[in-house]
Amino acid sequence: MAELLQILISGLSSGAIYALAAVGFTLLWQASQTINFAQGEFVMLPAFFVLAGMTLFGLPLWAAILTAFVLSIVILGAMFKKLVVEPMLPHGTMPLVIATIALGLLMKESVKEFYSAQGQPFPSLFPQHVMDFFGASVSVQDLCNLAVAFAAIIALQLFLQRTRTGRAMQATAQDPRVAEILGVDVKRMVMYTFLINGALAAIASILISPVYLAKFSNGETLGMIAFIAAIVGGFNQIRGALVGGLLIGVLDNLAAVYISAEYRTAIPLILLIVIIMVRPQGIMGTSEGRTV
Amino acid sequence: MTAFRILFLITFSVALLLAPIGQSNYIIYILCSWLIFSISAMGLNLTLGYAGQISLAQAAFMGIGAYVTALLTMAGVHWLVAVFCSISATFLIGLALGYPALRVQHHFLAFVTLAFNALVFLVLRNEEWLTGGSLGLVGIPRPVFGPFDTMKQLPFYYFTVVCFLVTAGAMAWMLRSPWGRAFKALRENPIRANSLGLNTTRMTLLAFAIGSSMAGLAGALQAPLVQFIEPGSFTLILSLKILLMVIVGGSGYFFGPILGAALVVLLPEMLRFTDGYYLIIYALLVLVVMIFSPQGLLGLGRKLLIAMKPRKERGDLKQGAQL
Amino acid sequence: MKRRVFAGVSLSVMMMAMSAHAETVKIANIAELSGPGAAAGSVWSDGVDLAIDEINAQGGILGMQVDMSKYDTQTDPQVSRALVQKAIDEGAFALLGTVYSSSTVVNMLVAQQNGIPQFTASEAPSITQKGNPYIFRTNWGAQKGMPKIATYLKDQLGVSKVAVAWANTEFGKGGHDSFVENVKAAGLDVVADVPSEQGQADFSADVLKIKNSGAEAVFIYLTQEEAARFLMEAVKQGLDIPRIGDSVLTSEKVIDLAGPAANGAKSHAALTIAADDPLVQEFAAKFSKRFGYSPDYNGMKGYIGAYTIKYGTEMVGEVNSQKLADVVHGLCLDANTYPGVLIDMCWDDVGEVSRQSYMVEVKDGRETVSEVLPAN
Numbered sequence: 001m002a003e004l005l006q007i008l009i010s011g012l013s014s015g016a017i018y019a020l021a022a023v024g025f026t027l028l029w030q031a032s033q034t035i036n037f038a039q040g041e042f043v044m045l046p047a048f049f050v051l052a053g054m055t056l057f058g059l060p061l062w063a064a065i066l067t068a069f070v071l072s073i074v075i076l077g078a079m080f081k082k083l084v085v086e087p088m089l090p091h092g093t094m095p096l097v098i099a100t101i102a103l104g105l106l107m108k109e110s111v112k113e114f115y116s117a118q119g120q121p122f123p124s125l126f127p128q129h130v131m132d133f134f135g136a137s138v139s140v141q142d143l144c145n146l147a148v149a150f151a152a153i154i155a156l157q158l159f160l161q162r163t164r165t166g167r168a169m170q171a172t173a174q175d176p177r178v179a180e181i182l183g184v185d186v187k188r189m190v191m192y193t194f195l196i197n198g199a200l201a202a203i204a205s206i207l208i209s210p211v212y213l214a215k216f217s218n219g220e221t222l223g224m225i226a227f228i229a230a231i232v233g234g235f236n237q238i239r240g241a242l243v244g245g246l247l248i249g250v251l252d253n254l255a256a257v258y259i260s261a262e263y264r265t266a267i268p269l270i271l272l273i274v275i276i277m278v279r280p281q282g283i284m285g286t287s288e289g290r291t292v
Numbered sequence: 293m294t295a296f297r298i299l300f301l302i303t304f305s306v307a308l309l310l311a312p313i314g315q316s317n318y319i320i321y322i323l324c325s326w327l328i329f330s331i332s333a334m335g336l337n338l339t340l341g342y343a344g345q346i347s348l349a350q351a352a353f354m355g356i357g358a359y360v361t362a363l364l365t366m367a368g369v370h371w372l373v374a375v376f377c378s379i380s381a382t383f384l385i386g387l388a389l390g391y392p393a394l395r396v397q398h399h400f401l402a403f404v405t406l407a408f409n410a411l412v413f414l415v416l417r418n419e420e421w422l423t424g425g426s427l428g429l430v431g432i433p434r435p436v437f438g439p440f441d442t443m444k445q446l447p448f449y450y451f452t453v454v455c456f457l458v459t460a461g462a463m464a465w466m467l468r469s470p471w472g473r474a475f476k477a478l479r480e481n482p483i484r485a486n487s488l489g490l491n492t493t494r495m496t497l498l499a500f501a502i503g504s505s506m507a508g509l510a511g512a513l514q515a516p517l518v519q520f521i522e523p524g525s526f527t528l529i530l531s532l533k534i535l536l537m538v539i540v541g542g543s544g545y546f547f548g549p550i551l552g553a554a555l556v557v558l559l560p561e562m563l564r565f566t567d568g569y570y571l572i573i574y575a576l577l578v579l580v581v582m583i584f585s586p587q588g589l590l591g592l593g594r595k596l597l598i599a600m601k602p603r604k605e606r607g608d609l610k611q612g613a614q615l
Numbered sequence: 616m617k618r619r620v621f622a623g624v625s626l627s628v629m630m631m632a633m634s635a636h637a638e639t640v641k642i643a644n645i646a647e648l649s650g651p652g653a654a655a656g657s658v659w660s661d662g663v664d665l666a667i668d669e670i671n672a673q674g675g676i677l678g679m680q681v682d683m684s685k686y687d688t689q690t691d692p693q694v695s696r697a698l699v700q701k702a703i704d705e706g707a708f709a710l711l712g713t714v715y716s717s718s719t720v721v722n723m724l725v726a727q728q729n730g731i732p733q734f735t736a737s738e739a740p741s742i743t744q745k746g747n748p749y750i751f752r753t754n755w756g757a758q759k760g761m762p763k764i765a766t767y768l769k770d771q772l773g774v775s776k777v778a779v780a781w782a783n784t785e786f787g788k789g790g791h792d793s794f795v796e797n798v799k800a801a802g803l804d805v806v807a808d809v810p811s812e813q814g815q816a817d818f819s820a821d822v823l824k825i826k827n828s829g830a831e832a833v834f835i836y837l838t839q840e841e842a843a844r845f846l847m848e849a850v851k852q853g854l855d856i857p858r859i860g861d862s863v864l865t866s867e868k869v870i871d872l873a874g875p876a877a878n879g880a881k882s883h884a885a886l887t888i889a890a891d892d893p894l895v896q897e898f899a900a901k902f903s904k905r906f907g908y909s910p911d912y913n914g915m916k917g918y919i920g921a922y923t924i925k926y927g928t929e930m931v932g933e934v935n936s937q938k939l940a941d942v943v944h945g946l947c948l949d950a951n952t953y954p955g956v957l958i959d960m961c962w963d964d965v966g967e968v969s970r971q972s973y974m975v976e977v978k979d980g981r982e983t984v985s986e987v988l989p990a991n
Contacts, residue, residue: 254820
């Protein structure tokens with residue numbers, strides 16, 4: 001029992017962070033049909049902004065995080081949209097897929113070349129105190145990660161449903177032409193989506209790095225998981241990405257303990273194939289229309 | 293076929309035959325590698341450029357082809373038999389994988405093939421009794437055809453050239469046959485093709501299966517070239533690299549993947565003088581090409597050509613096939 | 616016949632080297648400078664650079680300056696094979712690299728075909744078991760350390776049930792197989808056998824399995840970041856059994872990454888800068904000064920490899936690949952006379968290395984040597 005509980009808790013705290021990356025993935029797909037193969041690197045990079053701020057410019061942790069946040073929104077949000085996505089959008093999905101692959105490689109190699117090829121320790125925002133919960137070990141850090149990730153996703157959901165801008169963004173995702181006719185500034189709404197993705201990536205990066213350490217190649221595994229989580233949960237719902245992320249986090253641990261450690265990464269993949277065959281819109285998805 | 297085209301083909305073939313003369317073993321090895329990746333990329337071009345489907349499992353199919361050939365030839369079976377098995381196996385797996393995926397919705401083949409590629413890696417690594425596990429298979433023999441032994445680098449190059457030319461010829465013939473024309477119809481306007489009585493799903497499935505079997509052939513060539521295979525050589529990263537070859541070269545153009553493969557295989561080589569920065573420069577170059585010419589390099593070339601000498605063209609054929 | 620071909624090859628290599636530059640010796644370093652192996656490959660490569668610059672400053676090899684070329688394999692065995700070919704085509708008479716065993720296993724075939732001696736950082740047992748007369752290790756293979764670890768577990772710690780957490784890659788696989796074989800031979804029970812993925816981030820399931828298996832000690836054979844994540848998770852879940860590893864587990868980088876979680880980890884290490892030895896300390900100081908970080912076993916291996924080429928060639932008295940390979944087989948170098956090898960070492964007739972080793976423990980965030988074990 002304690003064993004199962006431990007698996008669930010550990011799985012959920014990893015899953016919450018996968019969900020953050022997956023939500024960003026879904027958002028970009030909704031707003032601009034961008035399949036972002038650099039999403040994993042988007043989560044890898046902000047941690048290095050923080051580290052660079054602290055080691056190279058001597059900033060205190062809070063200031064470095066703030067700077068990293070701003071940089072992520074500007075570089076991973078605005079510049080990515082303006083310089084990479086916008087010129088390619090009229091030419092369909094394919095060139096953009098290739099461009100994001102190249103962008104991922106660029107980010108990875110730049111971090112390696114200009115910062116370090118080796119993993120780096122990353123300061124934790126939360127105390128690492130461990131509590132006993134019916135025989136399972138839970139760290140304060142795990143609980144805080146879970147809370148921050150949930151808060152971010154719920155805030156996003158509320159923003160999209162309750163505010164005027166949020167609803168305009170949804171309209172843009174559903175049908176940009178109609179939205180335009182109705183007076184929505186489509187370009188700006190798409191830009192907002194990219195800015196939100198940059199911010200989510202920064203949050204995920206800062207939460208995940210104390211546990212996973214900061215390394216240039218971290219994006220490879222993370223990007224793949226975010227991708228699977230987004231599809232499994234449903235590519236057209238952000239709550240789908242949330243469910244997908246949590247599910248993959250738990251499933252990965254369950255598979256490693258009860259099925260086979262050698263095939264632990266196969267279980268989410270098989271789930272993905274089954275979902276596509278049986279319920280292509282994803283667990284939480286609706287078969288028609290797209291909503292953010 | 294225009295005179296220009298015939299001249300180009302002849303020049304290209306002669307260049308292929310003359311290329312390795314006087315070159316070091318290393319350059320010949322790189323040339324072999326380029327031809328093998330060209331075959332694989334041409335296969336993906338069939339799926340992507342003609343049938344409009346993204347496959348992210350080209351590396352997995354190369355891996356299956358390579359392992360089948362490696363295991364058979366190491367057991368003493370001749371390469372000719374082994375390559376037949378590699379091609380058939382990848383064709384059948386392609387059918388089995390594509391059938392359910394294409395039934396659903398069009399961009400879902402990309403997701404299914406992505407998962408498939410990762411699964412193939414796991415099986416190759418974990419089923420040690422068959423595949424040698426993460427340590428791979430070492431000492432794959434190179435084929436011998438009577439007096440012609442491909443053990444040395446130069447004979448192996450000519451052997452690869454023959455395989456490449458046969459494949460390219462078969463593909464050109466296929467695209468010119470009525471069946472190939474149906475492909476082009478499918479690419480230009482799927483709805484219209486459907487209303488004209490073409491079974492688009494079946495056509496797409498066949499294109500995917502044939503494209504996959506070409507990866508199987510490429511794998512069957514790669515195993516004896518490197519004489520070593522391991523699961524890590526056939527991961528998703530390689531699939532993305534092959535996709536890069538097709539798109540950067542120009543998808544839907546016959547020579548696109550060949551040019552793309554040359555760039556992907558040779559460019560890092562040419563940029564090596566920049567030391568640690570060459571992957572950064574390489575990534576930047578790809579980004580720039582995609583931003584300024586989303587149709588790939590051949591698309592860019594065509595654009596320039598048209599811009600330089602405006603030709604009379606029937607307006608209704610503007611969108612036509614440009615093979 | 617073969618000999619003569621090799622001699623011919625090396626002669627032509629020599630002439631190429633001569634004609635290119637009258638007074639240089641060509642050596643190539645083929646390493647993982649990008650891709651997943653970049654962390655290990657770049658440290659190795661820095662070690663090589665440090666040694667080559669020193670050698671050149673001291674007058675080179677046989678009075679000739681060393682012309683060293685660096686090749687990046689991108690951690691891809693196929694690329695590494697092509698690059699070994701290229702390095703040989705370009706006239707290298709001896710090779711350094713590669714670090715990852717999956718690369719070395721394939722590219723050493725090319726070096727063998729061309730009769731060029733190759734000094735590798737790889738530790739997979741299979742490398743010296745293939746009868747290749749041109750491959751030389753710079754540190755002993757995993758199979759040589761495992762019996763010592765098994766003895767330690769059984770006699771010093773007195774445990775009967777052990778768990779093993781290993782990286783399911785070519786690196787971890789060889790070490791794992793050799794470990795399991797040795798502890799079973801020693802009469803110990805392997806109660807949990809937990810493989811993990813390359814780049815795996817979440818080790819909670821791994822630690823949980825070991826915790827519930829009743830193991831009395833755990834052997835950790837993972838790469839640096841993964842080892843650090845494992846140690847952190849082990850502390851979190853309260854896994855309080857002895858944690859034993861090889862050189863990686865107690866290396867500077869793991870201590871840096873895992874922080875206090877690394878305290879108490881023990882390892883059987885071949886090369887460590889914690890060794891209380893003036894030559895090792897001097898090397899560590901020079902390395903840190905030049906590159907701004909402290910070296911680990913890979914840096915030491917690169918340094919030793921480069922110096923071995925110098926010493927071997929000078930014993931032969933000429934730049935000759937075949938003679939260099941011949942002389943290193945069965946060679947013993949004494950660190951007092953040959954300071955570049957740092958610690959006394961010997962090569963046997965298949966290129967395997969013997970050298971003394973250390974039991975290291977992490978105390979208060981520092982590696983400390985608790986015992987020196989004789990060479991085997």
